[in-house]
Amino acid sequence: MKTAKLTDSEYLVKAGKIIRARQMTKIEKLFEISLPGGESLDHEPGQFVMVSIPGVGEAPLSISSSPTKRGSFEIVVRNVGKVTNALHKFDTGDTVGIRGPFGKGFPVQILEGNDLLFVAGGLGIVPLRSLINFVIDNRRDFGKVNILLGCKTPQDMLFGEEVDSWSKRLDVNFDITVDRCEDPDYNGNIGLITKLIPGVTLDPERTFAAVIGPPIMYKFVIIELLKKNIPERQILVSLERHMKCGIGKCGHCQIQNYYCCKDGPVFTYDQIKDKKEAL
Ligand SMILES: Cc1cc2nc3c(=O)[nH]c(=O)nc-3n(C[C@H](O)[C@H](O)[C@H](O)COP(=O)(O)OP(=O)(O)OC[C@H]3O[C@@H](n4cnc5c(N)ncnc54)[C@H](O)[C@@H]3O)c2cc1C
Ligand code: FES
Incomplete structure (x- = not known):
């Protein structure tokens, strides 16, 4: 690319x-x-x-x-x-x-040839959809693809038809969960997205995880990914900060030595794990 x-x-x-x-x-x-x-x-x-x-x-x-x-x-x-x-x-x-x-997006060339685990919570599907559809459109360039999605209720799921089409693909492992649902006919997963991770079969050495969601989600998702032995440099997160200029000039989005707008918004976990305010 x-x-x-x-x-x-x-x-x-x-x-x-x-x-x-x-x-x-x-x-x-x-x-x-x-x-x-x-x-x-x-x-x-x-x-x-x-x-x-x-x-x-x-x-x-x-x-x-x-x-x-x-x-x-x-x-x-x-x-x-x-x-x-x-x-x-x-x-x-x-x-x-x-x-x-x-900003810096996902390192597509580095991801090529590797297995991918997508984890999107809530509005996180909006940026992650760009990478998911890129991978689907170039499916042969990537290894195994796992997509895990979470949202508050089934009605809050964005891109319903597209998500449905991902779930039906034979070359994608897909799972979804909702925080709550009052519909008695709903027979899907209920619970936090973290609960889906232990059930994924993956080869940690060749898996890159791309995680985007509300701030509270990152800490718990990362704990689960580390339990799966995915190396810290292969865990990619996208961070949100207040931004004014978007081009590394004003300092509004600063996280210690990083400008989120220029050095991110996508960072590897090992880049930011020691920066307390990052997650
Ligand atoms: C890299 C990046 C990507 C983003 N992508 C999306 C996206 O795809 N879709 C989307 O809807 N939003 C996205 N956002 C968030 C979006 O930029 C803010 O919601 C928006 O700037 C708010 O502007 P406003 O004038 O409507 O709100 P304001 O009137 O400025 O503020 C409304 C409230 O939101 C809070 N707020 C404003 N900006 C942020 C922020 N960045 N993080 C947390 N709280 C904030 C304020 O403190 C205030 O409480 C993204 C942010 C970043 C940094
Ligand atoms: S938004 Fe101005 S430095 Fe990042």
């Missing part, structure tokens, strides 16, 4: 046209965006863009689509505050500002 490049300038805001908008849940909305001239973003899975609205502000948002999707890209926005609330009012045909792609 081509290494992602910073097109033109890190400061250049491009006009991103919303070509599709879909309310996914009460608080999450998907936007498909195209750049002028149908230019592709050329991102690495795990990278993010800075999305801006004039007069409101700018927010870092993960690129959810795979780089194999050309001509447009997708983001999913959870409505939590000023910028995200304003974005939720946007629809097909509207224009937002786009800077990026930024």
Whole structure:
């Protein structure tokens, strides 16, 4: 895969046209965006863009689509505050500002030829979906693929149809759990995502784990992955920090000697394990 490049300038805001908008849940909305001239973003899975609205502000948002999707890209926005609330009012045909792609994503070339274990909790599926679909689109370049997903209730599962298609593939081991469910007809797993890890059969020496989820999830998932003897340098996590510039200039996202926006958001566990505030 081509290494992602910073097109033109890190400061250049491009006009991103919303070509599709879909309310996914009460608080999450998907936007498909195209750049002028149908230019592709050329991102690495795990990278993010800075999305801006004039007069409101700018927010870092993960690129959810795979780089194999050309001509447009997708983001999913959870409505939590000023910028995200304003974005939720946007629809097909509207224009937002786009800077990026930024940050270090997943090291795709290093992952090639190895087995993969994806662990996504809640909104973590949004960035991880970019890598999952990249791997599925280049399936022969990777070894065994395990996908573990967790969310609060079955209704909170994003990308339901796509997730369903992953679960039906014969070349993917798939499991999913929900924190709670009141539907008496539901016969799936109930419990935390950590409970799914002991049941996965894997060869630790050739397995890379990619983990994204709410902050509370990381500590417990990593304990389970270490119990499986996956080396610390093969555990990849994506961190979220408050960001302003997105390009290593302002210091808002600093974790000791790292800038999350530039040195991350994807880090190996051995890079950050001694930095108390990281997880
Ligand atoms: C690399 C990266 C990727 C991200 N990807 C996504 C994504 O794909 N989809 C998505 O919905 N969100 C994502 N986020 C989070 C998103 O950037 C924030 O929710 C957004 O910036 C909030 O802006 P706002 O103006 O709407 O909220 P504000 O009005 O600024 O704040 C609303 C509340 O959210 C808190 N908050 C703001 N930013 C963050 C943050 N980064 N972490 C924790 N709390 C925060 C504030 O303290 C406040 O309590 C990502 C963040 C990072 C750093
Ligand atoms: S957001 Fe400015 S240094 Fe990272």
